[in-house]
Amino acid sequence: MSAAAGAALFTDDDALSRALPGYAARAGQAEMAAAVARAIDAGERLVVEAGTGTGKTLAYLLPALASQRKIIVSTATRYLQSQLDDKDVPLAQTVLGRSVHATVLKGRANYLCLHRLNLTEASGDLYLAPKIRAVRDWAARTTTGDLGEFGDLGDGDALWPRITSTTDNCLGQECPLFDQCWVVHARREAQAADLVIVNHYLLFADLTLRESGFGEVLPGADAIVLDEAHRLPDIAGRFFGQALSARQLKDLVRDGLAELDTLGGDMPGLKAKLKDVGNAERRFADALGDAPGNRSWEELETDVRRAARDDLAAGLIALKTGLEPVATRSDRMKALSRRCGELEAALTTVSASDADRISWLEKRGSAWIWHSTPLDVATPFSRAIEAYPGAWIFTSATLAVKNDLNYFCRRLGLTDVTQQVLPSPFDYEQNAMLYAPRTMPAPNTPDFDDAVVSQALSLIEASGGGTFVLCTSYRAVARYGEALAAAGIEVLMQGSAPRADLLADFRQDDGAVLVATSSFWEGVDVRGQALRLVIIDRLPFASPADPVLAARFTAMKEAGENPFMDYQLPQAIITLKQGVGRLIRDAADRGVLAICDPRLFTARYGGAIRASLPPMPITRDQAVACEFLDSLAPA
Incomplete structure (x- = not known):
């Protein structure tokens, strides 16, 4: 089977229908799969925005796995790596009717270092002793050394850095336990696999290592697929520094x-x-x-x-x-x-x-x-990817600004690429509504927060809950959360519990209200009636007080560019599209998106923002929005 044959499964969809009961063909999914197949077969570069509901994961997995070439798929988080490995790859194998050797590869900080575990145990730290014993028991059973299996450690845990290695403290082949090293084991597994699932941080670590001439982390590949590619420019800045x-x-x-x-x-x-x-x-x-x-x-x-x-x-x-x-x-x-x-x-x-x-x-x-x-990652990124001469496929639900991908391509220095924008197949015209309050104070005025709370209370009352309040700052999360709670609403607030627990509680309660910031703007999938209202307080413009942005803006001005129109506005649109994407996650989903920032209509750039959002009816009348929400509220 070839990449093209994998793509053809979306037009002759008997295999998909057998593997996915209720599967319905989507033109955008078939179009994307065909473009991915062409890029893999020709070793070319493809940038494709696939709107929510396109089914982009299968659209790249089926032609990639059918090509029988060495494939690396990179995504934004460890959670998405696990989702690909546990759900999407097995489904693709079922559709293809054959097994594929696939493995997940993470950064070294995710794997237990037995040498450092011995050192930490020998230190006699009584505070850490009970957890060290639990890790030791788990270490005797694990077949991967991936601490994600252990399930009781987080990035902020005091033990984590004591029992994992970094490039600084790894002894390499001089380690007395090198033959038992889980990082080495995972990398050997990746060398042998047909499909290696990594995250963007590990990919960039490899790119920078190759460029420095000091070796490599990942195996060579015929094609690299970068899912959630909208995250790449910001991650690149960290790794090329x-x-x-x-x-x-x-x-x-x-x-x-x-x-x-x-x-x-x-x-x-x-x-x-x-x-x-x-x-x-x-x-x-x-x-x-x-x-x-x-x-x-x-x-x-x-x-x-x-x-x-x-x-x-x-x-x-x-x-x-x-x-x-x-x-x-x-x-x-x-x-x-x-x-x-x-x-x-x-x-x-x-x-x-x-x-x-x-x-x-x-x-x-x-x-x-x-x-x-x-200040500019385009040059080092475009130079670094030359180390991989095969196909490069960049995809996300949010890459385009007014259906144009040039902003994304320019930030990464991508030239000679095929560009494709595929709209969501969901019926936003019938199932969604954008509400932009007509009388809102400017976001930088003292009355703005109270006005947002007032709008939220009216909308939540009409919807009966089922609400995300997405904020652009932690200060706003605290302010709105406290105000809604004072009004008698039971609120789930970011920071009050782990992210996974908050989402589980939200999904189990049709009347839940979650107030959160950046980490809930993307990568959150709540389908059905549980989420029927998304309220966004402000347009998500990056703060020019950020030192990197301030220096970048100065450099852009000196080069004769407009920092706001050429950088801040496109980036805000992409971030806003991520937040908007939380509302409609399935063909049957219905809901209201409320954007409280008056600049959506009063600013000269408001039209560019509206033109980048999914096509949905717009109202500025609160009564109309509340009537729509009332029709969605649980009986």
């Missing part, structure tokens, strides 16, 4: 002190140098102050902070000098020496700015990350 974090420095000090104790504690001078680095990191964190947020180094730099940075650099240089003559005493000492040199070099890089990069710091509590981020 450089970063140094407080955590990296603390890990260096902790690992170094532990290794010195293992070697017998006969190097007190080196121990003192390690402690000096730890103390210098704390002084630098204190000098940054307590205020959280992201700010440029140019804005933050003072004599005190510069001196703290210089002390940290001096401490790393002294430690590197002290480690070099004793690095041969153990493999771990050799790795510590290498890490120290890399961190000292990173500090030099992140603290320097030039016309092409912005130096900025991210501060959260006592933790900080110092970034050096390129």
